[in-house]
Amino acid sequence: MADLxxxxxxxxxxxxxxxxxxxxxxxxxxxxxxxxxxxxxDGEKALDYLFTRGAYSDPEKNPRPNLVLLDLRLxxxxxxxxxxxIKSTPELLRIPVVVLTSSEAENDIAQSYDYHANSYIVKxxxxxxxxxxxxxxxxxxxxxxxxxxxx
Numbered sequence: 001m002a003d004l005x006x007x008x009x010x011x012x013x014x015x016x017x018x019x020x021x022x023x024x025x026x027x028x029x030x031x032x033x034x035x036x037x038x039x040x041x042d043g044e045k046a047l048d049y050l051f052t053r054g055a056y057s058d059p060e061k062n063p064r065p066n067l068v069l070l071d072l073r074l075x076x077x078x079x080x081x082x083x084x085x086i087k088s089t090p091e092l093l094r095i096p097v098v099v100l101t102s103s104e105a106e107n108d109i110a111q112s113y114d115y116h117a118n119s120y121i122v123k124x125x126x127x128x129x130x131x132x133x134x135x136x137x138x139x140x141x142x143x144x145x146x147x148x149x150x151x
Contacts, residue, residue, distance in 0.1 A: 008035040009142055012065035014046040014082065015039070015100075016074050020123065024069065024100070027134025038062065043077025046070070047085055050092055065095060067141050070117075072101040072108055080111055087116040094148050096141065 011028065015021040021039055028037055040046050046068075049056040056062040068086065072079035079099070086092045096118040101108070104122050112120050121137070124130045 008063075009067075010035060010063050010065045011037045012046065012049060012068045013037055013039045014041075014043065014068065014074065014079065015071045016041050017071070020071070020102075023127070023130050024134065027131050028138060030131070030134075036063075038065065041075075043074040043079060043082045045076075046074075046082050047077060050086060050095075051089075066147070068095055068097045069100045070097055072099060072103055072112070080108075080115060083112065083115045083117055096145070096147070098137070098141075 013021060013024055015024065018041075021041070025037055025039065038049065040049055045056075048054045049062055050065075050068075052059050052062065070079050070082060074082070079101070083097055083099070086095060086097055093116075097116075098119040098121060099108075099112045099117045100121050100123060102123050103109075109120050121133065124133055
């Protein structure tokens with residue numbers, strides 16, 4: 001699926017819980033939300049992907065994402081540190097970052113917005129609500145949200 005401009009839509013999913021990742025991947029694929037969903041299980045790999053280094057050094061295979069879905073509690077590099085790196089790098093700061101986490105802690109919410117998260121969503125516990133969230137999230141970011149060019 002392409003966005004409304006006809007450009008391919010790529011999502012980077014950063015999630016250490018394999019069950020949660022599978023729910024997101026299945027929900028996005030079922031709704032045909034993106035051309036490609038790139039999945040990484042930790043913050044270090046997320047930064048490697050975003051900065052095109054190491055195993056992710058080929059930009060043809062690992063294109064710049066149009067959207068990042070970011071869990072907070074990640075191994076190697078914490079999600080808040082990944083968010084801070086994205087939003088402090090001129091080439092990346094326009095990429096929308098949606099924090100998708102199980103944390104409802106006020107401090108996590110506040111820090112995420114302090115680091116310029118574009119949205120903060122607490123993962124629903126049941127499959128039906130989670131599936132609905134994936135559909136709504138995809139529709140919003142691909143259809144309703146106006147996006148600047150990402151280089």
